[in-house]
Amino acid sequence: MKALLFQLLPVAYAFSASTFILPLGQNSPNYTFALSIPKNSTDIYFHLSGPTDYSWVAVGTGRNMENSLMVLLYAAANGKNVTVSPRLCSGHQEPVYSSALAVDILNGTGIYGNTMTLNARCSNCVHWGTGSLDLKSSSQSWIYALGPSGGTAAMLRSNSKTASIERHSRYAVLLGRFTMDMVRAISDSAGLPASFTTAAGSNMDGSITIDSNWPSIIHALCLCGTFVIMMPLGVTFLRIFPRSVRWHWINQTLSSTITFVGFIIGIYLSTMFTKSEKANSTHQIIGIMIGLALIIQLGMGSWHHWVFKRTNSPTIFGRIHRYFGHIVILLGIINGGIGLTWSYASRSVVIGYSIAVLIICLVYLVALWKAKWDTKHYKRSNVSAVNELNQPGLGYEL
Ligand code: HEM
Numbered sequence: 425m426k427a428l429l430f431q432l433l434p435v436a437y438a439f440s441a442s443t444f445i446l447p448l449g450q451n452s453p454n455y456t457f458a459l460s461i462p463k464n465s466t467d468i469y470f471h472l473s474g475p476t477d478y479s480w481v482a483v484g485t486g487r488n489m490e491n492s493l494m495v496l497l498y499a500a501a502n503g504k505n506v507t508v509s510p511r512l513c514s515g516h517q518e519p520v521y522s523s524a525l526a527v528d529i530l531n532g533t534g535i536y537g538n539t540m541t542l543n544a545r546c547s548n549c550v551h552w553g554t555g556s557l558d559l560k561s562s563s564q565s566w567i568y569a570l571g572p573s574g575g576t577a578a579m580l581r582s583n584s585k586t587a588s589i590e591r592h593s594r595y596a597v598l599l600g601r602f603t604m605d606m607v608r609a610i611s612d613s614a615g616l617p618a619s620f621t622t623a624a625g626s627n628m629d630g631s632i633t634i635d636s637n638w639p640s641i642i643h644a645l646c647l648c649g650t651f652v653i654m655m656p657l658g659v660t661f662l663r664i665f666p667r668s669v670r671w672h673w674i675n676q677t678l679s680s681t682i683t684f685v686g687f688i689i690g691i692y693l694s695t696m697f698t699k700s701e702k703a704n705s706t707h708q709i710i711g712i713m714i715g716l717a718l719i720i721q722l723g724m725g726s727w728h729h730w731v732f733k734r735t736n737s738p739t740i741f742g743r744i745h746r747y748f749g750h751i752v753i754l755l756g757i758i759n760g761g762i763g764l765t766w767s768y769a770s771r772s773v774v775i776g777y778s779i780a781v782l783i784i785c786l787v788y789l790v791a792l793w794k795a796k797w798d799t800k801h802y803k804r805s806n807v808s809a810v811n812e813l814n815q816p817g818l819g820y821e822l
Pocket residue numbers: 655659662663669672673676677680718719721722723725726728729742743745746747748749750752753791792795812813
């Protein structure tokens with residue numbers, strides 16, 4: 425009877441709500457976004473909810489991140505309430521909180537069981553520059569995203585509306601597009617949609633994308649790979665096996681090249697997050713200093729080698745290179761740790777990194793001890809010829 429009535433009277437606001445539901449599994453709360461717009465009004469009453477398994481839940485206007493007006497929802501510090509953060513986004517980067525967006529929170533907002541829910545009214549979201557909504561459209565574009573899931577390490581809990589949102593390297597973010605019938609959402613009375621349990625007046629636009637932060641993974645692999653494995657190896661090439669300057673410089677030059685690639689990606693990554701935009705974080709400052717130090721280190725090593733080959737005598741740059749090199753490698757290893765904490769890496773990644781560092785430290789200590797032993801041996805044997813490593817029985821090769 426009711427259906428028949430709707431057919432006879434195709435008056436749009438007879439429906440009074442549009443609801444989009446993204447199923448996330450049989451036993452999981454589903455991503456739900458529902459809208460209701462009072463007749464002759466530009467207020468939007470909306471409901472946004474999703475599982476607490478995800479770090480954050482968001483909806484945005486338009487088909488792309490660029491120029492989108494977004495509302496983000498995440499757990500408050502106590503884990504029992506939610507924090508609501510309206511944001512504007514200018515491209516493929518972290519959206520920025522905007523206090524100008526008038527999102528008023530309504531009853532029913534909070535965390536209930538494993539669902540986080542926002543009921544709200546926005547009184548100035550409809551006409552918001554490029555993020556505007558077309559209330560006459562039967563297929564207004566929207567985007568959805570659910571932040572990293574999988575383990576407490578990735579969870580965001582904050583009372584701050586400007587909390588840093590990760591595009592995480594390890595835990596994927598779900599995202600995609602949908603359209604909503606805005607005409608269907610027009611209602612005779614002002615208030616939230618009466619029900620959000622069944623999808624209506626909405627369509628998926630394309631499929632779910634699983635996004636992960638590849639640049640961040642490559643950045644971490646390049647830089648941790650060189651500072652934790654390759655460069656310390658370059659020291660052992662000099663001191664343990666094959667005790668060759670040539671192997672050392674080939675290895676350190678190759679490492680520096682890979683480091684350079686990691687740096688360029690680091691600069692690109694910096695443009696992606698609010699926390700890194702100004703390049704004034706500890707991780708970035710130490711990183712940039714290390715970059716400069718590496719160039720100096722390369723220069724001093726090469727200069728020393730060049731001079732030594734002609735004069736057969738030690739140089740001051742050789743000496744500085746030797747001590748400075750250890751400092752640079754150590755700083756690089758520490759900066760890797762700072763980077764991991766800074767981007768909320770999971771516990772298992774941090775543990776893995778620590779174990780790798782521990783192993784390499786042991787190898788390194790053996791190399792240093794060997795160098796010392798060799799030098800002592802040289803002094804005792806009283807050989808008069810000097811070689812580049814200040815060791816007996818070792819010519820320099822190139
Ligand atoms: C930028 C990357 C480099 C790093 C991080 C680095 C690191 C180091 C470290 C830590 C040592 C001390 C090893 C020890 O005392 O046991 C060392 C020694 C040495 N490096 Fe490098 N090195 C780099 C590039 C180079 C290059 C490009 C050359 C030569 C072409 C070079 C030539 C040497 C030589 C000859 C020594 C032995 C000098 C001495 O112990 O007095 N290094 N390097």
